[in-house]
Amino acid sequence: MEIIQLAHDELEALHLCDGEGKTQEEAGECMGVSRGTVQRLLASARGKVAAALVGQKALALVADTPAVIETTESSILKMMQ
Numbered sequence: 001m002e003i004i005q006l007a008h009d010e011l012e013a014l015h016l017c018d019g020e021g022k023t024q025e026e027a028g029e030c031m032g033v034s035r036g037t038v039q040r041l042l043a044s045a046r047g048k049v050a051a052a053l054v055g056q057k058a059l060a061l062v063a064d065t066p067a068v069i070e071t072t073e074s075s076i077l078k079m080m081q
Contacts, residue, residue, distance in 0.1 A: 003058045010045035011061060013038050 009031070016027035017038070024038045031038065052059040 001058050002055070003060050004048050004052045005060050005062045006045060006048050008061070008063045009033075010041050010048070013041035014045040014049070017042055 012031060013027055016022045016030055017024060022030070024042070025035045028035045028038045049059065051057065
């Protein structure tokens with residue numbers, strides 16, 4: 001069976017926006033990334049989930065491989081905590 005990998009940050013964006021009903025801007029603030037980054041993560045995550053469902057493929061959550069790495073001041077501060 002083919003496996004589609006969903007990165008942790010893609011899942012987080014999907015959960016915050018679709019699961020908790022946050023706007024992309026609010027999700028970006030929670031994640032420490034821009035709204036545009038959240039938009040790209042959502043598009044990727046939604047495409048992967050749809051492909052897995054329609055194609056009857058396995059969906060694997062990959063916690064150690066972020067789809068996007070941003071070195072913003074807020075993300076650096078979060079890592080230091």
